[in-house]
Amino acid sequence: MSSNTASSSAGSGDSSAARKNSKRPKYSKFTQQELPACKPILTPGWVISTFLIVSVIFIPLGVISLFASQDVVEIVDRYDNDCIPAPARTNKVAFIQGAAPKSCNRTLTVTKRMKQPIYVYYQLENFYQNHRRYVKSRSDSQLRSPKFENQISACKPEDDAGGKPIVPCGLIAWSLFNDTYTLSRNNTPLAVNKKGIAWKSDKEHKFGNKVFPKNFQKGNLTGGATLNPDIPLSEQEDLIVWMRTAALPTFRKLYGKIETDLENGDTIQVTLQNNYNTYSFSGKKKLVLSTTSWLGGKNDFLGIAYLTVGGICFFLALAFTIMYLVKPRRLGDPSYLSWNRNPGGGR
């Protein structure tokens, strides 16, 4: 069709060229809406092969994802309840806010060999770090440079103490997690490296190396951890990790790295300071030791999902094949067009 039009317009083009200022539209495939195009329709071949391709790709991906996840060794220990002395458990909040010693000992057993690096996380649950009031309560410019020390308007109500700006200000910093863990394996101390747990970009660009904590936790109410005022923020990696707010109310944050392998059967003693108050909002606290695979931590979800969908697609390919075979149709045969489905009038 397009060639037809092209030639006809070219033929009459001569005459119009003779006429000056003719308003005749110029012919182009674009303006005549005749651009070459592929016009795909979902033929049985396309449908079946699409499903087959998807299943062929998904099933192996599922298998390797699942293997990756299975490789990961993870030890999770919930301690928020157990670390309260039994008599104080009726009023945990009072205990945690009280002055009683918060030290607590936990013992973990390694059930499978863990290769270094082993990551130490704390996991909080039912903690809304993504609450809008919380997320907004920080001053990025203040964290970056001492020049902007006074930019604290976003930090209310944790903006200043006695008229002087708090560095770092805001609810996030104020509520910094302050449980600490001391690990030992078979009674020999196990070093937990707390360097390199934060994102590099945060350390280098968002938290200034000339910004030092000031007036921190000096307000009438102390939230979480205190900071050493002599160390610049860019070195306060716990703070940096904490300040990257979590997406969901259950989250893990990196505490440190163990740079030795742990063998099967090792027992790990954890001496922890149970300082952080998750009791008033019934949040759980967990200590997690985990290795990682190329895919990250232990999470079977992706692998299983890939396998399931790959399988479903395979069955769909089969189902469509059968459907097309059971209801074969010479395509385009008018007697199969829908209005003729009841030839002779079934009505």
Place this chain on the structure above:
Amino acid sequence: MAGGGRRKRRRLHLSRIYSYTCGKSSFQQDHSNIGGPGFSRVVYCNEPDSPAAERRNYAGNYVRSTKYTVASFFPKSLFEQFRRVANFYFLVTGFLSLTDLSPYGAVSALLPLALVITVTMVKDGIEDWHRKQQDIEVNKRKVKVHDGDGIFRQDEWRNLRVGDVVRVEKDEFFPADLLLLSSSYEDSICYVETMNLDGETNLKVKQGLDATSSLLNEDSDFREFRGVVRCEDPNVNLYMFVGSLELGEERFPLSIQQILLRDSKLRNTEYVYGAVVFTGHDTKVIQNSTDPPSKRSRIERKMDKIIYLMFGLIVLMSFVGSIIFGVETRQDKLKNGRTERWYLKPDDATVFFDPERAPKAAIYHFVTAVMLYGYFIPISLYVSIEMVKVLQSVFINRDIHMYYEETDKPAQARTSNLNEELGMVDTILSDKTGTLTCNSMEFIKCSIAGTAYGRGITEVERAMAVRSGGSPLVDEDLDVDVDKSGPKVKGFNFEDERVMNGNWVRQPQAAVLQKFFRLLAVCHTAIPETDEETGNVSYEAESPDEAAFVVAARELGFEFFNRTQNEISFRELDLVTRENVERVYKLLNVLEFNSSRKRMSVIVRDDDGRLLLLSKGADNVMFERLAKNGRQFEAKTQEHVNQYADAGLRTLILAYREVDENEYIEFNKSFNEAKSSVSEDREALIDDITDKMERDLILLGATAVEDKLQNGVPECIDKLAQAGIKIWVLTGDKMETAINIGLFSSRFASSLLRQEMKQIIINLETPHIKSLEKSGIKDEIELAYRESVVKQIEEGRALLDASGASSEAFALIIDGKSLTYALEEEIKKTFLDLATGCASVICCRSSPKQKALVTRLVKSGTGKTTLAIGDGANDVGMLQEADIGVGISGVEGMQAVMSSDIAIAQFRYLERLLLVHGHWCYSRISSMICYFFYKNITFGVTIFLYEAYTSFSAQPAYNDWFLSLFNVFFSSLPVIALGVFDQDVSARFCYKFPLLYQEGVQNILFSWKRIIGWMFNGLISALAIFFLCKESLKHQLFDPNGKTAGWEVLGGTMYTCIVWVVNLQMALSISYFTWVQHIVIWGSIALWYIFLMIYGAMSPSFSTDAYMVFLEALAPAPSYWLTTLFVMIFALIPYFIYKSVQMRFFPVYHQMIQWIRYEGHSNDPEFVEMVRQRSIRPTTVGYTARRAASVRREDRFYDQIHKDLVAF
């Protein structure tokens, strides 16, 4: 002033030979109203500066058709913008974003809005600027105005004031409504062409008062002239004028006969003097044009409903969210000196989060949430649609198939608002003259003495021939020019060597032929004009038919060249000497044509002194008037006339008789008496007398004139009918003329009316009413009119009901007067029922206002889309009233084009405009809107779900810039490409399967079912994206280096998935993949990554939490890529399954066509014809229907198709 103007050019008292038209007006009842309410206008002629005139302070003659002025542009166009619900919503959101309530930054809310509004305003401004240019052209036209002291000077139209005296020259337009004072003719007659007012091309005679014409003959006479006109206020009635003129002490009645209306043209008269009575917007023609309404398409109006629905959803979600938020906030209350979520410091919170004031906080949250969920409403929707429509209009304007070589006119979409409406037209209301026809009559055949002459082939015959003999495939090249055979005389398309070039003398019945041609040359009221240089004679006739006769006579050797007051001169070939001789016939009487007589005659004395009555008229009145000895050729002639009628020609019977001297003297006496009588039954008296005279005629033969249809009109109408579009014809033509000359039996035989159709005629010509009219009691007549119309409508309906399921087709024909009553409030419903039951509807003698009213009735009564098409100023009201107004940019005035939405050069282009462009635009726009809501629901629901996981604190899942750029960058270009380029079916197939058009008429592609379906699809996608992302990032251990995923990683992953899913969804759902689609779809996805990198690389003070998020966190993590791949495939699987099944087992009509194309059957003519035939619903109009008249089983078919179409 030219000397020629001083002397009367031709001392003709034409008024004397007319019996009816120049009847003197008298003071009637209406004149008693003058001075009363509604009749308060006072015009001081020739003294517009007098204090009395200035006190009146009538509006000037400036005419404005633009929507905006410079001053009103900003407020008014902004108002227009914010009348749109969505824009208004975003305006409110924009303001609120400046407050603390906002969940995101103010810039990201205001910037897109500003962008959207600016683009739209610029577009509006440009459109109005074009209108302004046209206004300026009209207002700057020049006319001669009396400047005092008898001196006339040129002035611009816009400067005219009421009371000015102007001098209008031949072929100029009247600048305002004028009172005719005098003309170049002694009896102050002038000829006026009212083409622009009512579409009629025949000249109308206007006559000034004796009182003024005797006083005022030249410029200098105006030095002292004074007069006062008291008349009606401006109104819409084109055929009525009530007023009086006071000259000194005397009062003279004025009627429409003395009024020259703006936009009509002075013809055939050297000059006239007139006093301005109505100016500018007070003139009747402008009063008749309603304000240009800002039209909005049906789809857009439905889109508003979707937006309301979305808004409802937003409110609902916000409400639920606010309650939960309120409850959770309240729980943070200070109890025993402690708070629940101490890290939020609820004891020291602003009102937005204060647990002590939880209800208040919840209310504030509600507002914040309404803002946050704003992403359910696509802000770029309107602007994208506008852009798409502009581009679609460019395609329409540039379409080479809608370019008309002869007048050098391409199609012109004047507003782009209504493109998709073109794909939904249910009823076309068409003007006839100039729209369907070329508005030129051509003498094409005749039957003389029982022999048929003329070898020309009519439009209709050709169409039938092509149809039955030719290829079943429709010729795609519509620009077939047929009549390119040598030089042609306008109005003459007769070819027969037996009578041409004087050969008629060798015919056996030469004497009859001579009489026949003489009759043509003599029996008419045309006025010849001799070109002094070439000696060629041209004619000015009251109707194109008449012009065609005189031209035909001239071409056959009987050249009428001069008319004086009582003589008609023509040249003819002398049978004996074989030389041209001049003959002069004395013209004694003209018995004019009128509607009841359906004939016209002249009484002449030929150069031998014999008295002759020459007569021509409609077959039914003429055959019964033949003398016993005059019926020699009756049977043959009757046969020929029927043939002509079948071929779509207007026929007239020609007959004559010799009149006895005594009989004539007696007739003349009584005729003159009757003419001068002033009694009310004057016309009846004249009728009686002439009726007695026009008897015992001797038949000569019949003529056949073709009111030439425009090229391709029958084919076009047939295609449109096959597409299921109903066609109504609203014409200004007289019904009587129409019926008489055969319009109904034959004119549209090809297309709208068929011989075997049952005609339901509604008029007010019953004897009962006639007698009542004579009695003259106004109220009684009114009542009788109404009763009669109601009765006739009900009879019609009864007839229709009685025919029931039988396939008999009805045609409804109604005249203007009856229409007035049929359109009354109580009756119009019934009338509409009747009309929609009929296959074709023809309204005759309808005024512009009535055309508009009928259009409104159809539009509001059926609720379907109407398209009006017309070419004259008389169609303006109708064009503006209809959902879509299409103007024919023909030779005549520009009024129709200027008030139309789309202008095309020829009626036949309507086929491409509707079936191809209309269908495409419709399917594009509807898919586009569906897709828009799909993608925004996908986006919005993820935001909502995420917010639910932040204890409804209105925390968005994404960075501010991600939020505001989603609609602008990452998803909008593919939609625009879809709206501009997608073709479900190629143009060729649109023509091949006209029924495809029904998808638009029944609005299948934009049904709630489809809209909700797409929304549901969006919901599925959103659920898949959110929950899959959330689950695969559970515990946030997503990175081999042990880093955890924060808010920005989850957001980034989800956003990536959304960009992929919505763009792949697009790729999956379009059916026309050009390089443009490839670029925009893959480009949008690439753009997202590029943006993410660039934005992430900017200083953290600008990029905030998106700083380095891609390069550092997302890209190195394999789980990010695996998640994206999984989510995007998974989210598309439901749609893919649905589409596969539906495409294969339940295809919609356009999908069937896609199968046919795919299977390659399109090149198998037999096969396609089979499918196409099967797809045709029973058309009751069009020649397809005619041919298929025997095949009556399609009824079932149609139902089935209808069901299938609806079932989707």
